[in-house]
Structure formats: C-alpha cells, structure tokens
Amino acid sequence: MNKVGYKKLIVWKKADELAYGAYRATKAFPKEEIYGLTSQLRRAVLSIPTNIAEGYGRQGKKELKYHINIALGSLAEVRYLLDFSLRFALGSY
Secondary structure, eight states: OOTTGGGGOHHHHHHHHHHHHHHHHHTTSOGGGTTTHHHHHHHHHHHHHHHHHHHHHSSSHHHHHHHHHHHHHHHHHHHHHHHHHHHHHTTOO
C-alpha cells in the first residue's frame, strides 16, 4: 500500500479535521484542565487519524480493520469528552 495513500481516505480527512478542531477548541479550556480534560481529549482525538494511518500503512485488511476499530473506540471517547466539556462549560453538570 502507498505510504501516504491514507490521506486520500475521506474518513481520514474527517478525522484529521476533527483533531485539528479539537486542538483549537481546547486552547480555550481552563488552564487547570491542561493535565486533565484537555490532555485526555487531545490524546483521544489524535488517536483517530493516527490509527487510520497506521492501519492503512500495515499489510493486509485484517490490520486495517483492527486499527479502524481502535479509531472507532477513540471516537466514542471523544464524543463523551466533548459532551462532558459542554455540560461543564454550561454549568449543568
């Protein structure tokens, strides 16, 4: 497989946009969350496109499927963290 071929995948492009947006958004998070929520959200959101890229770069569909499943798990984590962040910011927690 082509080493940069993953960049042609729509799913990777969307994951990359999500990661970039999350990094920009977390700049506005409270400073006391730098080692908590900010760090956790950034790690989780970066895991999505990096796992897609890693799976694509490995040999075989089995490896790609494995890494896509990890990316899906990270996406679920990101969704929760964003929901939590929004609730916290709105003071409804």
